Amino acid sequence: MAATTRILIAEDQGMMRSALASLLDLEEDMSVVATVARGDEVVAAVRRERPDVVLLDIELPGRSGLDVIGEVIDALPGSVVIVVTTFGRPGYLRRALESGAKGFLVKDDPVEELASAIRRVLAGEIAVNPQLAAQALGASPNPLSDRERQVLNASSGGATIADIAAGLHLSASTVRNYLSSAIGKTNTRNRGEALSLARDRGWL
Numbered sequence: 001m002a003a004t005t006r007i008l009i010a011e012d013q014g015m016m017r018s019a020l021a022s023l024l025d026l027e028e029d030m031s032v033v034a035t036v037a038r039g040d041e042v043v044a045a046v047r048r049e050r051p052d053v054v055l056l057d058i059e060l061p062g063r064s065g066l067d068v069i070g071e072v073i074d075a076l077p078g079s080v081v082i083v084v085t086t087f088g089r090p091g092y093l094r095r096a097l098e099s100g101a102k103g104f105l106v107k108d109d110p111v112e113e114l115a116s117a118i119r120r121v122l123a124g125e126i127a128v129n130p131q132l133a134a135q136a137l138g139a140s141p142n143p144l145s146d147r148e149r150q151v152l153n154a155s156s157g158g159a160t161i162a163d164i165a166a167g168l169h170l171s172a173s174t175v176r177n178y179l180s181s182a183i184g185k186t187n188t189r190n191r192g193e194a195l196s197l198a199r200d201r202g203w204l
Helices: 014-025 039-049 065-075 090-099 111-122 130-138 146-154 161-168 172-186 191-201
Strands: 005-010 030-036 053-056 080-085 103-106
Touching: 005 014, 005 039, 005 111, 014 030, 014 111, 030 039, 039 053, 039 065, 053 065, 053 111, 065 080, 065 090, 080 090, 080 111, 090 103, 103 111, 146 161, 146 172, 146 191, 161 172, 172 191
Parallel strands: 005 030, 005 053, 053 080, 080 103
Antiparallel strands: none
């Protein structure tokens, strides 16, 4: 008898988390061994439960799912990560795959597609929402460096230069330089426009 695939789900919406767990548990070859609601709980849960597959949302409290993909793989090299998100953006797809994810699906996909994707990924394939894959082929690559993304992200909510500098342990002049560079690379007029465009493209 084939071994049961152990699955961990990271999803902040309680109803969605329960629905995914219930539906996947109906599959004869799958078992949901743990669920978490926060991004900063994922790695500890992976070390504790040692799942074969981690289903990871992007917009999680604590930490973004995109930011923990690499840590999940480092914590348990034999596991595979599949991103399951509402935010089907080409930039997110690029970042997820570059970080080591083996699948990227959107929540509008039928649950049968998710079960199929899990099996395909475990067989060594890459499973990506076809429409998003097509969009990604024509999308511009992320022009921002990691530090530019970090500073631009920290500028949301009306944060001042001093706020950003203190939060990231940088000098005010360094923050201004990163923001100026990000504005130039995104061909926008100010940091608000740069932030909006970068989020829309999935670069943050």
